[in-house]
Every structure is written in structure tokens, then in C-alpha cells.
Amino acid sequence: MTSPFPLPEPYDHGLLDVGDGQRIYWETSGNPDGKPVVVVHGGPGGGGKRASRKTFDPQKFRIVLFDQRGCGESRPHAGDPSVGLEHNTTEHLLADLEKLREHLGIEKWMMYGGSWGPTLMLAYAERHPERVTELVMVAAGTSGPDEIDWLYRGLGRLLPAEWAAFRDAVPEAERDGDLLAAYGRLLESPDEQVRLRAARDWCAWEDAVIAHEAQGKPGQYSAKEGAELVAFVRIAAHYFGHAAWLEPGAILRDVHRLHGIPAVFVQGRLDLSVPLKTAWELSRAWPEAELVVIDDSGHTGSPAMGEAIMSAVARFAAR
Helix, strand or coil, rough: CCCCCCCCCEEEEEEEEECCCCCEEEEEEECCCCEEEECCCCCCCCCCCCCCHHHHCCEEEEEEECCCCCCCCCCCCCCHHHHHCCCCCHHHHHHHHHHHHHCCCCCCEEEECCCCHHHHHHHHHHHHHHHEEEEECCCCCCCHHHHHHHHHHHHHCCCHHHHHHHHHHHHHHCCCCCCHCCCCCCHHHCCCHHHHHHHHHHHHHHHHHHHHCCCCCCCCCCCHHHHHHHHHHHHHHHHHHHHHHCCHHHHCCCHHHHHCCCEEEEEECCCCCCCCCCHHHHHHHCCCCEEEEECCCCCCCHHHHHHHHHHHHHHHHHH
């Protein structure tokens, strides 16, 4: 059995000015001379988590964590309704990754992340394949319109009562239209209670989708509070309401740019949020990519998924 490593403390950290009045938080831990790996968090808007450092052998890896724009310890924080999101798009995040790599003096790095993370990782790697050594992707999606429609509308066929509550939390006149845009408008309300109620209603739906994941972490979305909760939902609604500003199907179409780069997809068969199909399609079109399906896992993992992730990371440690 492979166990997580002790949580290494950062040996360096800072706020990197990436323009547009934005400063992204970053930190490095592990071995300064080790194999560089960048952790790309999910959400979008799910910054501030540090436990993923335990996935990497601190003797072998130089572990880079960062918070994407508007969340975690990056500034300004999107939990403040006065902070606009016009400078918070996928294109901005791709540029931020390159600025961070250059700032840290890293020529190439391994990439690791889950959920929303693989969308950003794949878009980055297809644009900069010469900068990526390997990828390990957990619960991978591409944030395409079909995936987003499934998560916020189609899944209502399996969870009709919970989805009706999600729909009915927006004004009646908007319930048959673009729900993500309707939530986005609620989250821009000058009334703090309106913003908080909308964020809680959104997370109640997200939790309903993972409620069956007894091996994982059901209830994790609603555990967020205050500004962290509002920032997470504001940013998620903003990105998914625009299909991440990516051309539909482009990540799969351009996966040939990643040929030659080893990768592992670790996917839970019980994942309702990000179904297996996307990772399966990508792995079929990518000769060096392996798909590992975990039968007892959903979106939030299981002990078996943790084992598979650790195994994939360890395989790449010596490359």
C-alpha cells in the first residue's frame, strides 16, 4: 500500500504580479533541485488547498502550488463583489502559468490536477507542449458545453427533486433559460444575503451530485463559508457560463499536439459530475496516455483512487 508523504512545509512563497491588478499566490516545497511539478487546482475557484503536497515525494519533487486568479490567497479576492471578473478567463490563467514558470526559472514541469484542473492543464499543454514532461489528471473533463449542460441540467434526470431546488432558486422568469447566467446575476447582487443564498443553493446541488460517494468526501462543497464560498461559485458560474472560452471539441481535436508526452488519467466509474467518457476519448486519441478506471470511486475519490494517483506520480518521479 502506498501512503501519502508527510506534508512538506514551503521553503519559498510569494505573490506574483501577473497584470490587470492581479497577484497570484504561489509556493514551493520539497527538494529545490528536484523534478518540478505544478499542481493545478480545481473549481474553478477552488484555491487555498494545500494537502496535495502530500502526493509527492519531497525528496524527489520540487512541488509548485498556486492559487488561480480571484481565489485562495491570490488578490484581489472574488469573494468581494466589487472585484470584477473581466480579467479572469482561461486565457488569463494560461498566461499566468507561463509567467509563474518563468518567474521560478523552470524550463519544463510535470502537471498534476483534478476536476477543472485538467481542462486548464490540457489547454496549457496543447499550447506549450515543449514545457510539459508528464501529466497526471484526476476526474478529467474539458469543460465543453455538453459536459456543462450535463452537470447543471441533464443530471436532473437522475436527481429530479434536487435539481428542481437548484432551478427554483433563481427568479421564476429565468428558470427555463440560462441557469448559470441567472446564478451569476444573483452573485453580483449588492445584497450580501442574496449572494450567500445563491452560493449555498449552488453548492447544495453540487453536494447532491456527490452524495452517493461514500468512499469519498460527500458534502464538501457546502462546507465552504463566507467569501470563500461566494468566490468559488462566482468563478465557477463565470467560467462554466462561458464554456471556459474554449472552442467546443478543440481539446480533443488538438490532442495530437501532446503525442510523445506520457500521461495518466485516473477516473472514477461512479463520477456523475465528470463522467468517464471524456477521459476515455482523450486516452484513445493519445498513444502515451493511460486510463485507470476506479470502480468504487466517484468525483471525490476513494482509497483505491488515492493508491492509483500515488502510483502514477511515483512512476514519473524518476523520468
